[in-house]
Amino acid sequence: MINWSKNRIAAFQDTLLAWYDQEKRHLPWRQDHDPYHVWISEIMLQQTQVKTVIPYYERFMKRFPTIEALANAAENDLMKMWEGLGYYSRARNLQKAAKQVVFDYEGKWPNTAVGLQKLAGIGPYTAGAIASISFGEVVPAIDGNAFRVFARLLEIDADIAKPQTRHLFEEILQPIVSPTRPGDFNQAIMDLGSSYMSAANPDSAHSPVRAFNQAYLDGVEESYPVKTKKPRPVLKRKFGLVIEVATSVLLTKRPSKGMLADLWAFPLISEETVTEFLEKQPKLTIVEALNQIVADEYGLKVQFDDADVKDVTHTFTHQKWQIKLYRAELQKAPDLSNFPGKLVSQTDLNDLPIPKVQVKLFAAFDKERVNR
Secondary structure, three states: OOOOOHHHHHHHHHHHHHHHHHHOOOOHHHOOOOHHHHHHHHHHHOOOOHHHHHHHHHHHHHHOOOHHHHHOOOHHHHHHHHOOOOOOHHHHHHHHHHHHHHHHOOOOOOOOHHHHOOOOOOOHHHHHHHHHHHHOOOOOOOOHHHHHHHHHHHOOOOEOOOOHHHHHHHHHHOOOOOOOOHHHHHHHHHHHHOOOOOOOOOOHHHOOOHHHOHHHHOOOHHHOOEOOOOOOOEEEEEEEEEEEEOOEEEEEEOOOOOOOOOOEEOOEEEHHHHHHHHHHOOOOOHHHHHHHHHHHHHOOOOOOEEOOOOOEEEEOOOEEEEEEEEEEEEOOOOOOOOOOEEEEEHHHHHHOOOOHHHHHHHHHHHHHHHOO
16 A cells, blocks of 8 residues: 555654654653653543643643542542543543553553553554553554645545544554654654644645655645545534522533533523423413423422523534523522532532533623623
């Protein structure tokens, strides 16, 4: 599949690593080859930019300096430290994997990519990164950067959106990875893909590997990598319920499975639920329907009114939520025996892990409260 000779592969390795030695990014997780540090950084970097990850990584390491500390962390503490990074299943899998290493493997990390993939939340890319950087295994670490870089270097026409394409790239890249410095090689590809060979506005004319970039030399770089477009996120309309008691607000803890699992937020009622309710009782208004739904589901007697704020929108990978807020005030604390949450005072809000969409909802409601 690769038409590079051994001499050309060696020349590419030398050129790439010489550039990396001079220009590599100095990142906090590159100060050593500790697998714990590499692992945490790689998980955080999934779907998140480096500049965003750095302060999160530093705070996380201060709070959980060892894998033992992470394995024994309280769930709320862990989720609070992850708050704002999104994709919260990553944090839950971190702790699962930490417990595997500490308790099942007696503190000893698997030292191969194959072995690392037996840990929760570690896929082929992360396993390749840890195995090569921390243990010197000669394996590629194929992420979006590697797909893009090598698709252009070698004019690989395979669609990188298809799962089977990863196996093709693994076969092609295996003989190209430096046998003496596999970790540095993979990190150099990461740096190259985020700079000279970036997705938008690449600067291949000044790239250290310009002579090896066949797509650039052929004038077709914009055609690589080949990737089918993702479908647009599906719009989901919801009603957000703000129920206040003095200076406290009712928050619900979301289910342990599904989107935003185990995080705290305003109760959310889907548009589908309200529509189905109104089909049975068509004379009711939306507000009256919400009052009745909350009474039926939670045993709470409330009278909602329109919060009179602009709808809050938040886009996830596959869904786009549009949330309209309704508010209600209660004179005294209600019976919460059927409510999956609790009353939270303003002073205690910062102690709970909340998703970004809830941060937006708080901001919208605070603005409405000021304008009352």
